[in-house]
Amino acid sequence: MVPLIKVENVVREYGKGENVIQVLKDINLSIEPNTLVALKGRSGSGKTTLLNLMGALDCPTKGDIFFENCNIGNFSEMERTEFRRKKIGFIFQSFGLIPLMTVEENIEFGLRVAGIPRDEWGERVKEVIEHVRLMKRAKHHPFELSGGEQQRCAIARAIAPAPSVILADEPTAELDSKTAFQMITRFKQLVEAKKTTIIMTTHDPAILEMIEHVYELEDGKIE
Ligand SMILES: Nc1ncnc2c1ncn2[C@@H]1O[C@H](COP(=O)(O)OP(=O)(O)OP(=O)(O)O)[C@@H](O)[C@H]1O
Numbered sequence: 001m002v003p004l005i006k007v008e009n010v011v012r013e014y015g016k017g018e019n020v021i022q023v024l025k026d027i028n029l030s031i032e033p034n035t036l037v038a039l040k041g042r043s044g045s046g047k048t049t050l051l052n053l054m055g056a057l058d059c060p061t062k063g064d065i066f067f068e069n070c071n072i073g074n075f076s077e078m079e080r081t082e083f084r085r086k087k088i089g090f091i092f093q094s095f096g097l098i099p100l101m102t103v104e105e106n107i108e109f110g111l112r113v114a115g116i117p118r119d120e121w122g123e124r125v126k127e128v129i130e131h132v133r134l135m136k137r138a139k140h141h142p143f144e145l146s147g148g149e150q151q152r153c154a155i156a157r158a159i160a161p162a163p164s165v166i167l168a169d170e171p172t173a174e175l176d177s178k179t180a181f182q183m184i185t186r187f188k189q190l191v192e193a194k195k196t197t198i199i200m201t202t203h204d205p206a207i208l209e210m211i212e213h214v215y216e217l218e219d220g221k222i223e
Pocket residue numbers: 014015023041042043044045046047048049050
Protein backbone atom coordinates (compact mmCIF):
# COMPACT_ATOMS: atom_id res chain seq x y z
CA MET A 1 0.00 0.00 0.00
CA VAL A 2 1.25 3.52 -0.77
CA PRO A 3 1.83 5.33 2.51
CA LEU A 4 -0.29 8.42 2.96
CA ILE A 5 2.63 10.38 4.37
CA LYS A 6 6.30 9.49 4.10
CA VAL A 7 8.95 11.50 5.90
CA GLU A 8 12.44 10.82 4.56
CA ASN A 9 15.69 11.87 6.24
CA VAL A 10 14.14 15.07 7.49
CA VAL A 11 16.26 17.61 9.33
CA ARG A 12 14.90 20.88 10.72
CA GLU A 13 17.30 23.47 12.06
CA TYR A 14 16.57 26.86 13.53
CA GLY A 15 18.98 29.79 13.69
CA LYS A 16 22.21 30.47 11.86
CA GLY A 17 25.98 30.02 12.26
CA GLU A 18 27.05 29.31 15.82
CA ASN A 19 23.48 29.56 17.04
CA VAL A 20 22.06 26.75 14.94
CA ILE A 21 19.92 24.28 16.82
CA GLN A 22 19.00 21.03 15.16
CA VAL A 23 15.54 20.18 16.44
CA LEU A 24 14.91 17.24 14.10
CA LYS A 25 18.06 15.31 13.19
CA ASP A 26 17.08 12.49 10.87
CA ILE A 27 13.41 11.66 10.86
CA ASN A 28 12.05 8.73 8.88
CA LEU A 29 8.40 7.89 9.23
CA SER A 30 5.76 6.24 7.15
CA ILE A 31 2.07 6.70 7.92
CA GLU A 32 -0.56 4.43 6.43
CA PRO A 33 -3.99 5.77 5.45
CA ASN A 34 -6.81 5.51 7.99
CA THR A 35 -4.67 5.14 11.06
CA LEU A 36 -4.55 7.02 14.35
CA VAL A 37 -0.95 7.91 15.15
CA ALA A 38 0.46 9.53 18.28
CA LEU A 39 3.76 11.38 18.60
CA LYS A 40 5.12 11.51 22.11
CA GLY A 41 8.24 13.03 23.58
CA ARG A 42 9.25 15.49 26.24
CA SER A 43 8.53 19.20 25.90
CA GLY A 44 10.77 20.71 23.23
CA SER A 45 11.49 17.39 21.53
CA GLY A 46 10.11 18.66 18.21
CA LYS A 47 6.57 17.22 18.04
CA THR A 48 4.94 20.46 16.91
CA THR A 49 7.80 21.09 14.49
CA LEU A 50 7.20 17.70 12.85
CA LEU A 51 3.42 18.22 12.67
CA ASN A 52 3.96 21.62 11.02
CA LEU A 53 6.28 20.03 8.43
CA MET A 54 3.77 17.27 7.59
CA GLY A 55 1.04 19.90 7.21
CA ALA A 56 3.15 22.02 4.83
CA LEU A 57 3.11 24.92 7.29
CA ASP A 58 6.90 24.78 7.38
CA CYS A 59 9.71 23.38 5.18
CA PRO A 60 12.46 20.97 6.21
CA THR A 61 16.08 22.18 6.20
CA LYS A 62 16.95 18.86 4.54
CA GLY A 63 15.02 15.77 3.45
CA ASP A 64 11.66 15.19 1.84
CA ILE A 65 8.03 14.75 2.78
CA PHE A 66 5.73 12.86 0.44
CA PHE A 67 1.96 12.96 0.48
CA GLU A 68 0.49 10.07 -1.51
CA ASN A 69 3.86 9.77 -3.27
CA CYS A 70 3.90 13.45 -4.19
CA ASN A 71 6.83 15.48 -2.83
CA ILE A 72 5.29 18.47 -1.08
CA GLY A 73 8.68 20.17 -1.11
CA ASN A 74 8.19 20.71 -4.86
CA PHE A 75 4.90 22.58 -4.38
CA SER A 76 4.70 26.29 -5.12
CA GLU A 77 3.38 28.54 -2.35
CA MET A 78 -0.06 28.48 -3.97
CA GLU A 79 -0.05 24.70 -4.23
CA ARG A 80 0.93 24.43 -0.57
CA THR A 81 -2.00 26.65 0.44
CA GLU A 82 -4.40 24.63 -1.71
CA PHE A 83 -2.99 21.38 -0.28
CA ARG A 84 -3.55 22.56 3.30
CA ARG A 85 -7.07 23.78 2.55
CA LYS A 86 -8.24 20.68 0.76
CA LYS A 87 -6.38 17.87 2.49
CA ILE A 88 -5.47 18.85 6.04
CA GLY A 89 -7.45 19.71 9.15
CA PHE A 90 -5.44 21.39 11.90
CA ILE A 91 -6.15 21.37 15.62
CA PHE A 92 -3.65 23.82 17.08
CA GLN A 93 -2.55 24.02 20.71
CA SER A 94 -3.84 27.60 20.76
CA PHE A 95 -7.12 26.46 19.08
CA GLY A 96 -6.99 29.19 16.39
CA LEU A 97 -10.70 30.00 16.64
CA ILE A 98 -11.96 33.26 15.14
CA PRO A 99 -13.04 35.46 18.07
CA LEU A 100 -15.82 37.34 16.24
CA MET A 101 -17.50 34.16 15.04
CA THR A 102 -19.76 31.85 17.03
CA VAL A 103 -19.06 28.13 17.40
CA GLU A 104 -21.32 27.40 14.41
CA GLU A 105 -19.74 30.12 12.30
CA ASN A 106 -16.22 28.93 13.12
CA ILE A 107 -17.14 25.44 11.88
CA GLU A 108 -18.82 26.87 8.76
CA PHE A 109 -15.69 28.89 8.10
CA GLY A 110 -13.64 25.64 8.12
CA LEU A 111 -16.09 24.15 5.60
CA ARG A 112 -15.90 27.22 3.37
CA VAL A 113 -12.07 27.17 3.37
CA ALA A 114 -12.08 23.45 2.47
CA GLY A 115 -14.40 24.18 -0.47
CA ILE A 116 -17.39 22.16 0.84
CA PRO A 117 -20.62 23.17 -0.97
CA ARG A 118 -22.80 25.51 1.09
CA ASP A 119 -25.85 23.26 0.95
CA GLU A 120 -23.94 20.64 3.02
CA TRP A 121 -22.92 23.04 5.78
CA GLY A 122 -26.09 22.85 7.92
CA GLU A 123 -26.07 19.08 8.29
CA ARG A 124 -22.32 18.80 8.82
CA VAL A 125 -22.28 21.56 11.45
CA LYS A 126 -25.13 19.92 13.36
CA GLU A 127 -23.45 16.51 13.25
CA VAL A 128 -20.05 17.62 14.53
CA ILE A 129 -21.53 19.91 17.19
CA GLU A 130 -23.42 16.90 18.52
CA HIS A 131 -20.30 14.76 18.42
CA VAL A 132 -18.31 17.22 20.53
CA ARG A 133 -21.40 17.93 22.67
CA LEU A 134 -21.50 21.68 22.17
CA MET A 135 -25.22 21.90 21.25
CA LYS A 136 -25.88 24.47 23.98
CA ARG A 137 -22.89 26.55 22.92
CA ALA A 138 -23.54 26.73 19.16
CA LYS A 139 -24.42 30.45 19.23
CA HIS A 140 -21.67 31.41 21.67
CA HIS A 141 -18.36 33.12 20.89
CA PRO A 142 -14.98 31.60 21.85
CA PHE A 143 -14.47 34.08 24.73
CA GLU A 144 -17.67 32.80 26.35
CA LEU A 145 -16.37 29.21 26.35
CA SER A 146 -14.14 27.31 28.75
CA GLY A 147 -10.73 26.07 27.53
CA GLY A 148 -12.12 22.56 27.04
CA GLU A 149 -15.14 23.87 25.10
CA GLN A 150 -12.86 25.89 22.83
CA GLN A 151 -10.76 22.80 22.24
CA ARG A 152 -13.88 20.79 21.36
CA CYS A 153 -14.93 23.55 18.95
CA ALA A 154 -11.47 23.37 17.30
CA ILE A 155 -11.89 19.59 16.99
CA ALA A 156 -15.36 20.02 15.44
CA ARG A 157 -14.01 22.56 12.94
CA ALA A 158 -11.17 20.23 11.91
CA ILE A 159 -13.31 17.10 11.45
CA ALA A 160 -16.32 18.76 9.74
CA PRO A 161 -14.82 18.87 6.22
CA ALA A 162 -13.60 15.22 6.60
CA PRO A 163 -10.04 16.02 5.42
CA SER A 164 -7.61 13.25 4.38
CA VAL A 165 -5.45 14.06 7.39
CA ILE A 166 -6.06 15.72 10.74
CA LEU A 167 -2.97 17.06 12.50
CA ALA A 168 -3.75 17.63 16.14
CA ASP A 169 -1.35 19.23 18.58
CA GLU A 170 -2.25 18.11 22.12
CA PRO A 171 -5.97 17.88 21.24
CA THR A 172 -6.92 16.63 24.70
CA ALA A 173 -4.73 18.93 26.81
CA GLU A 174 -7.67 21.03 28.08
CA LEU A 175 -10.13 18.19 28.52
CA ASP A 176 -11.04 16.21 31.63
CA SER A 177 -10.23 12.52 31.40
CA LYS A 178 -13.78 11.43 30.53
CA THR A 179 -14.13 13.96 27.69
CA ALA A 180 -10.60 13.17 26.46
CA PHE A 181 -11.54 9.49 26.32
CA GLN A 182 -14.68 10.34 24.31
CA MET A 183 -12.66 12.45 21.83
CA ILE A 184 -10.10 9.71 21.22
CA THR A 185 -12.90 7.17 20.85
CA ARG A 186 -14.42 9.49 18.23
CA PHE A 187 -11.02 9.76 16.48
CA LYS A 188 -10.78 5.97 16.42
CA GLN A 189 -14.28 5.67 14.95
CA LEU A 190 -13.35 8.15 12.21
CA VAL A 191 -10.22 6.24 11.20
CA GLU A 192 -11.94 2.85 11.44
CA ALA A 193 -14.71 4.13 9.16
CA LYS A 194 -11.88 5.02 6.73
CA LYS A 195 -12.85 8.69 6.84
CA THR A 196 -9.49 10.16 7.78
CA THR A 197 -5.99 9.69 9.19
CA ILE A 198 -5.18 11.40 12.46
CA ILE A 199 -1.71 12.32 13.67
CA MET A 200 -1.71 13.79 17.14
CA THR A 201 0.73 14.70 19.88
CA THR A 202 0.17 13.92 23.52
CA HIS A 203 1.97 13.50 26.82
CA ASP A 204 -0.90 11.69 28.49
CA PRO A 205 -0.09 8.02 29.29
CA ALA A 206 -3.80 7.11 29.54
CA ILE A 207 -4.39 8.47 26.02
CA LEU A 208 -1.27 6.74 24.66
CA GLU A 209 -2.65 3.45 25.98
CA MET A 210 -5.62 3.87 23.64
CA ILE A 211 -3.51 4.37 20.51
CA GLU A 212 -2.03 1.59 18.43
CA HIS A 213 0.70 3.50 16.55
CA VAL A 214 2.89 5.53 18.91
CA TYR A 215 6.22 7.10 17.91
CA GLU A 216 8.59 8.68 20.37
CA LEU A 217 10.73 11.67 19.52
CA GLU A 218 13.97 11.73 21.40
CA ASP A 219 17.09 13.71 20.72
CA GLY A 220 15.76 14.76 17.30
CA LYS A 221 15.10 11.19 16.20
CA ILE A 222 12.22 8.74 16.26
CA GLU A 223 12.80 5.94 18.71
N1 LIG B 1 10.60 29.28 15.04
C1 LIG B 1 11.50 28.78 15.90
N2 LIG B 1 12.71 29.37 16.07
C2 LIG B 1 13.63 28.85 16.91
N3 LIG B 1 13.45 27.74 17.65
C3 LIG B 1 12.27 27.12 17.51
C4 LIG B 1 11.23 27.59 16.64
N4 LIG B 1 10.18 26.75 16.73
C5 LIG B 1 10.53 25.80 17.63
N5 LIG B 1 11.78 26.02 18.08
C6 LIG B 1 12.52 25.18 19.05
O1 LIG B 1 12.42 23.84 18.62
C7 LIG B 1 12.30 22.96 19.73
C8 LIG B 1 11.12 22.03 19.51
O2 LIG B 1 9.90 22.77 19.60
P1 LIG B 1 8.47 22.10 19.42
O3 LIG B 1 7.45 23.14 19.65
O4 LIG B 1 8.45 21.36 18.13
O5 LIG B 1 8.48 21.03 20.63
P2 LIG B 1 7.32 20.14 21.21
O6 LIG B 1 7.86 18.75 21.33
O7 LIG B 1 6.08 20.31 20.41
O8 LIG B 1 7.14 20.76 22.66
P3 LIG B 1 5.82 20.90 23.62
O9 LIG B 1 5.49 19.50 24.06
O10 LIG B 1 6.35 21.75 24.73
O11 LIG B 1 4.74 21.56 22.83
C9 LIG B 1 12.20 23.84 20.97
O12 LIG B 1 13.44 23.85 21.61
C10 LIG B 1 11.87 25.21 20.42
O13 LIG B 1 12.40 26.21 21.22
